[in-house]
Amino acid sequence: MTPERTAKLIQTLNRRQPDLTLITDQVHKPRNIAALIRTCDAVGISRIHTVTPKEGYEFTGTTRGSDRWVKSQNHDSVETAVAGAKAQGMKIYAAHFSDRAIDYRDVDFTLPCALLMGAEKHGVSDDGADLADEHILIPMMGMVGSLNVSTAAGIILVEAQNQRLKAGMYEQSRLDPLEYADTLFEWSFPDLADFCHKKGLEYPPLDELLALTDAPAWYQAVREGTAATRQW
Numbered sequence: 001m002t003p004e005r006t007a008k009l010i011q012t013l014n015r016r017q018p019d020l021t022l023i024t025d026q027v028h029k030p031r032n033i034a035a036l037i038r039t040c041d042a043v044g045i046s047r048i049h050t051v052t053p054k055e056g057y058e059f060t061g062t063t064r065g066s067d068r069w070v071k072s073q074n075h076d077s078v079e080t081a082v083a084g085a086k087a088q089g090m091k092i093y094a095a096h097f098s099d100r101a102i103d104y105r106d107v108d109f110t111l112p113c114a115l116l117m118g119a120e121k122h123g124v125s126d127d128g129a130d131l132a133d134e135h136i137l138i139p140m141m142g143m144v145g146s147l148n149v150s151t152a153a154g155i156i157l158v159e160a161q162n163q164r165l166k167a168g169m170y171e172q173s174r175l176d177p178l179e180y181a182d183t184l185f186e187w188s189f190p191d192l193a194d195f196c197h198k199k200g201l202e203y204p205p206l207d208e209l210l211a212l213t214d215a216p217a218w219y220q221a222v223r224e225g226t227a228a229t230r231q232w
Helices: 003-014 030-043 078-087 126-131 149-166 177-188 190-199 215-224
Strands: 020-025 047-051 071-075 091-095 113-118 134-137
Touching: 003 177, 020 030, 020 078, 020 149, 030 047, 030 149, 047 078, 071 078, 078 091, 078 113, 078 126, 091 126, 091 149, 113 149, 177 190
Parallel strands: 020 047, 020 113, 047 071, 091 113, 091 134
Antiparallel strands: none
């Protein structure tokens, strides 16, 4: 790996925002899921949460590309997804038209929070809207009443990014040290990380250049069955 690539990985990881996430409430179109993942990566979100649509997804497997950098956790219901975010102390901001909806720029995105986005045409589900701490909207000045879900999420998340930039929240690493180390290894050696998960092995240590500290010794330990194990 080149020094430039190493620096890019570390710089990106240092800017990740563990207390900012996105929840998709039954968004089912693959192009929208892919666009949302790209946007999350761009603003420093490390994990998104998806709620399985009642009719299922229009595709199988996962999107490829930015999903390597953003982890995705699927949930059977919006209640489960929201409960998980709230258990981490996050407020839920639902992009939802209602009598109590406020301008998206009037909420505090520097607080631990999750943006809840619904599918096109249907929007956020009734259950999702009821569970939200705030309803937010993007003021519309034209004839069209709403935006594509990925476009709307992009506008809102850029506001979240701007607020956090002003608060200095991108200036130093905010990830848990173990998550930081694991993620750095997975970004550097995705195939080897998959192998360790399948075999129940601890990741081998890396040096400051993101190379295996002693690759021959580790592979020998794997062959002999003496490599450190881990429950993934």
